[in-house]
Amino acid sequence: MRYYLLTLGCPKNSVDSEGMAMLLSQAGYGGTADPDEADILLVNTCGFLTAAEDESLAALRELAGNKRRGQLLIAAGCMAQRNGERIVREVPGIDGLLGTRRWMEIVPFIQGLRGGTGQRALGRYALLGDPEQPLDGPVPRPAVVAGSAYLKISDGCNAPCAFCSIPSFKGKLRSRPTQAIVAEARALVAQGAHELILIAQDTTDYGRDLGTPDALPDLMQAILDGAPGLRWLRLMYAYPGHVSSRLIEVMAGDPRICHYLDIPLQHGDAGVLRRMYRPSKVEQVLDTISAMRAAMPDMAFRSTFITGLPGETQSEFANLLQFIEEIQFDKVGVFTFSPEPGTPAGSMAGQVSEKTKSRRRERLMAAQQRISLARNQAQVGRVLDVLVESQGELSDRKGPVSLARSYRDAPEVDGLVVVPGVLPIGRLARVRITGALEYDLIGETVREEAIALIG
Ligand code: SF4
Known part of the structure; x- marks a missing residue:
């Protein structure tokens, strides 16, 4: 029996797909990249935005x-x-629907x-899925990809953001038990992971449902x-107001934690943030x-923003433009507002x-490109x-290059560090940065170091 698995959407979905693939192979199903050869056609859909639903339906x-x-x-x-109603209505050939918190039941x-x-x-x-179902039990993991793996620590979200449909179908935040996450981290490192990336809808809210708010620093320490x-522990998807001084202390205290934070802020104007039902104290974000930066001068910040909220x-x-100038993020993603059915902002x-949403997006991206270039040049x-x-080839360079992060x-x-020559995939190397572009850096291996490869 063979299965074809197509994954759409974000890294959180990829993690669930990896879990399904592992369970299917443990049950004796073989994978195939050709749908014609498969007995089971499985699409792990994305439903975050109407555009993502359209892609899933296609x-x-x-x-x-x-x-x-x-x-x-x-x-x-x-x-x-x-x-699911829309899928049944628009895809007559569909046989089954499996909800977000039920992927671990794929085999039965x-x-x-x-x-x-x-x-x-x-x-x-x-x-x-019953969105209230606790996230306990073992989560099997597949092989690590290029020395890196995502590690999902919770599912669902407690925030009420006016534009977001996620809590309506993912439910409230449910944290995985610390022991299960640590066991998974250990298994991933044993499989060759140098980097683990913590993901969730809001990683910084980890533990609140278990009666231990601000449990993320302890979880990171336990991992x-x-x-x-483990060489790198990276944190994605932090929520403004949930970044505690204890978290900063733990991040600054262990060199294995990347001095990197993805903190999706969505806007920089207090009035818009209030209409988004998000924390609107812009000063608090600046203070965080x-x-x-005071504790970790080499911090790199990534954020995402939405243009054109009603x-x-x-x-x-x-x-918002002034806000990104003031903060000087290293990387920024910008989305135009999408009115999602069933969300408060959808009918505001x-x-x-x-046209205005897109124009503002372009302006924000252009301003950030200049900032990113300056940050990269530094x-x-x-x-x-x-x-x-x-590894690959670049049109403006002779010979092969390695693409690294x-x-x-x-x-x-985010961007890449382009290094001339062939370095082994999934290994860590030490490089000196010799050039900077808006998104990427150029580097060369440090020849004087006894070993350029360090992991
Ligand atoms: S914090 Fe993120 S996932 Fe949660 S409601 Fe807001 S936008 Fe949606």
Whole structure:
């Protein structure tokens, strides 16, 4: 029996897909990259934005259109959970729906589907997650990719952000037990992971549902103690107001924790932040960033912003521009506002035109490019450890190059360090930075060091 698995969406979805792939292979299913060869067609959908739902539906419809007799088509993940009705309505060939917190039941789900004994909902076989289900139990892990692996510490979110649909289908925050996370970290390091990346909807809220708010610093310490071979521990998706002084202290106190923080702030104007139902004390964000820079002068900050929330005025947008100038983020992602059905912002008065949203996005990106370039230029001359991701050729360079990341770069969303020559994938190397572009850095291995490869 073979399965084809297509993953859409964010790293959190990729982690769930990795878990499903592991469970399927443990149960004797083989994977295939060719849908024609598969008995099970599985799409781990994204449902964060309407555009992401459209992409998920297109992938499902294409598979349904070519489905042959005996093949099963299953939609798993966020869109199955959030909007299974739409999948059933628009993809007549769909056989089953598996919700976000039910992916670990993929094997019995398939068996139930094949035997016709599974639960039914929406006229199909369906296991749509109970969002209140605790996240305990073992989570099997696949091989590490290029020396790096994501580690999911919780699911769901307690925040009420007006534009976001995630809590409506993921439910409130549910933290995984510390022991299970540490055991997984240890297993990943044993498989060759130099870097572990902590992810969740809000990593900094870890532990609140277990009665221990601000438990993230202790969790990070437990991971470092439990997996002593780990070289980099990276933190993604922090929430403003949840970055505690204890977290800063733990981050500054162990060189294995990357001096990097992804803190999606969404806006820099207090009025817009209030309409987003997000913390609106801009001063507090500035204080947090200053405190982190004081404790760790080489901190790299990434953030994401939304342009065109309903009612966003020209002067509110100007405040956002000024905010990014003041903070000087290393990396920034910008999205235009998408009115999501069922969210408060989806039906707010004063929707901004697509043209204005896009124009503001372009302006913000252009301003940030200049800042990113200056931040990157300040790296020239530094000696940094980098994790090698891949090898390739660049049109303007002779010979092969290695593409790597420093502590300043998370995979998929940030830049790269381009190093001439072939370095082994998944290994750490020490390089001197010799050049800077807006997104990427250029480096060369440190020849005078006894060993350029350090891990
Ligand atoms: S913190 Fe993030 S996941 Fe949670 S509601 Fe806000 S935008 Fe959505």
